[in-house]
Amino acid sequence: MGRIKKKGEAGNAKNYITRTHAVKKLQISLPDFRKLCIWKGIFPREPRNKKKVSKSSTASTTFYYAKDIQYLLHEPLLQKFREQKVLEKKISRALGRGDVGDASRLERNAARPEKTGKPRYTLDHVIRERYPTFVDALRDLDDCLSMLFLFANLPSTSSVPAKMIARCERLCLEFQHYLIVSQNLRKSFLSIKGIYYQANIQGEDILWLAPYKFNQRVIGDVDFRIMGTFVEFYMTLLGFINFRLYTSIGLKYPPKFDQAKDDEGGELGAFKIEGNLVTAPANEAPAQITSQEAEAGPDPETQAEVNKLIRQMREADVDADQVDTEADKDEATDAIDKFEPAAPGGDVLPQPSYSGAEPELLFENCTFYLSRETPRQPLEFILRAFGCKRIGWDAVLGEGSYTTNERDPSITHQIVDRPVIQATNQDDADVEDNQTSQKLAANQRMPGRVYIQPQWVWDSINDGEMKRPDLYAPGAQLPPHLSPFVQNTQGAYDPTIPLDEQQTEGEALGDSDDEVAEDEVEGDEDEDDLAVKKMADSMDVAQSDDDDGDNDSFGGFSENEKAENEEESEDDEQAAEQQYQRELEAELTGKPIKQAPSNAQSKAKAEARKKLAKQAKDEAEEMERAKGMLSKKKRKLFEQMQYTNNKKSAEDLKLREKRRKLEKEKAKTKA
Incomplete structure (x- = not known):
């Protein structure tokens, strides 16, 4: 006879554990338990039958896998949490006894990140456990960047300390510097929520959202303790990723940071990027060796032989590259492949085109000047990421500009975001501005310079070419700013295609009817009087026709004539109903009666509508027959x-x- 199983020791009751039992088993507080679950990637589970899982009489709402909680028992962070809990109890006990000296000594030993800046614990081992490979970390970078860019723009409060905000901002700026050097930024989009950016890093598309530089208002509905737990984890993750990305392209990490420039609003200009000579590319000059390294180095003769072999290998590689390029030139033709849908109704793929310049170097030969009403931070980042080296702005926008002189003749493009101002009096023009004395007067333009609005930058990088500047001139109505992340499908609405090419036949007929009705409705009061007179004359003529018709004799109809007369009578009835409807609308609105269109035009439209209705009916019947099979x-x-x-x-x-x-x-x- 087998062993009798007791209730609650097997099955779902053993596979799941409630949150209360998990906290008691781990012997930590509930906030620490939440932190640990967020960092380790453990989340609540929903069992199929809560009655079988719950061992108590009260209905439990939160369950976890028992294996996950068992896995947390071996976490090194548990000991850190327990030590901190014990230290807090000692401090409170000393204060209760009135022993201030003992309490201050324990306080100095306690790790207070908000005061000392020293972390209580590190999450390095958690990052290594959750992301075994670097590609796994890149795939989880979207939420990380969105959260850190959000906290970098928040004001400091008791729940969001200033040191956390400063570190988030520094990590984000370091990541932006990598994108500028590597030129991996691909697209960007201006939305109501903020600015979307997309970059391609080692084959992985990364999309994140950065809020606008507005004064943020912190409300009490958001639990910043939970968000701070995520931010603490994401800061460690982005630190690892930045180190790997910098070293992969031969840069030193962390880059040198100038606090003075950052205090003056330098942001990207506060960092100095330096190359790592150890991982420098092969085509660069080798690093200089110091005297101590030369004493401990290899034999000079052996090193000379090695250098000779390396030089021969490089020359062989260069010769092979030249042969390959010559072969490619011989095989090159003017034809270009086109991606066409394999079947009708398939997705439309972007077609390749010849381009004289790479999209990453779109603004390489341009010098920009940003007016002080434009958003400097996103514009500077995007322009530098697409090859621009010389960007100037007004002195009030911060440090790090190429020039603060708006009259600099080397400036080719100026970005403005203010409406066209009417010419002012000369007295106002003589007044010198205290903020900058090297600015132009209202409506004054430098010859040979292109003036555009900020949207020109975003549309240019999304299309991979510099857009026409006249469409984005100051004061002009801008073209629609479309999202580059939406892929157009066959048959769907496409705002880039004219409306006549994508509307249906029924919509075209309805549109023509509306145009005819609008043309006929337009008129003056004199035309209203003429319409009334014409209606009176028509009534008199109709009465005379009726009188004449009473004296005529009736000879009868044939069968074909009867059928035709019946159809004509139906059309006449419909026309009469439409005319009566027009009269009612005219009486209500006080406008002249809409005249019916000409017979030929109306008959053609009626026939087209009948044809469309018959076609739709046949398609519906065919669909129903096919569904029956x-x-x-x-x-x-x-x-x-x-x-x-x-x-x-x-x-x-x-x-x-x-x-x-x-x-x-x-x-x-x-x-």
Whole structure:
């Protein structure tokens, strides 16, 4: 006879454990337990049957895997938490006895990060456990960057200390410097939430969100203790990643930081990037060897032989590269491959095109000047990441500019974000500004310089080419700023394509009817009087026709004539109903009656509508017949797909209608 199993010792009751039991088992406080779970990547689980899992009479709400809690028993951080808890008890006990000296001695021994800056513990081993390879860390970098860029812009409070904000900002600036040197930034997008950036690092696309440089208001609805736990983990993670990225391209980490320039608003200019001679590329000159290294170095004759072999290998590589380039030139043709959809209705892929310059060096030959109303930080980062070396701005924006003189003749592009100002009096122009004396007067332009709005920079880097500056001139209505992360699909609404090329036949017919109605509605009060007179004359003519018709004789109809007359009578009834509707609308609005279009035009549109309706009816019937051949499971799946497609088409229809209204309003304003 087997051993009898007791209740709660096997099955789900043993696989799960409540949060209360987990805290008691680990012998730590609830806040420390939350920290440990966040850092180790352990989260609550939802069992299928809570009654079987819960061992108590009260309904438990939070469960964890028992194996995860057993895994936490061997965590070195537990000992740190317990030591800190014991020290806090000793301090409170000393204060209770009134022994201030003993309490101060224990306080000095305690690790207070908010006061001393010394961490209580390190999370290095946690980073190594959670990310065995560097690619795993890069894949989890999206949330890390978004959180750190957010905290870098927050004001310091009791829950968010100033040292945490300063470290977040420094780590973010170091990461931006890597993107500038490596030129791995690809796209950016301005949204309501903030600025989205996308970079490609070692084949991994990384997308993060950076908030705008506004004064942030900290509210009490957000639990900054939980967010601070994530930030503490992400700061350690980004420190590891920055070290690996810097050393991979031959740079020293951490870069030299100038606190004085940072206090003056230098930000990116407060860092000095230096190369690591040990990991320098092969085409650079070797590092100089000191006298101590020469004494302990290898034999000079052996070193000379090694240098000779290395020189021969390099020459062989150069010859092979020249042969490959000559072969490529011989095989090069003017034709270029095009990516076409394999089947009708497939996704439209971006087509390759010849480009004279690389997108990473888009602004290499440009010198920019940023007006003081423009956002300097994102513009400086994007321009430097795409090859620009000379960026100037007003002195009030901070240190680190190429020039603060707005009249510098070497400036090729100036970014402004203010409306066109009307010419002021000469008395106002003579007044010198206290902030800068090297600025231009209102509406004054330097000859040979391109003036654009900030959106020109974002649209240029997303399209990989410098956009037309006249479309982004100061005061001009900017083109739509579209997200580069949305991939256009076949049949969906595309704002870059004209409306006539993507609207359906039914929408085109409805649009033409609206245009005809609007043209007929327009008129003056004199035209209203003429319309009333014409209506009176038509009424008199109709009465005379009726009187004449009473004296005529009736001879009967044939069968074909009867059918034609019935169709004509139906059309006449519809026309009469439409005319009556127009009269009611005119009476309510006080406008002249909308006249019906010409017979030929109306008949053509009516025939087109009938054709479209018949075609839609035939397609629906064919669809129902095809659905009848499917099984029940496949029919439900097909109906779900059809519902999703109809929902998307309805959204596209709304977008097209909205665009049609905007285009009509623009046409009216221009007229």
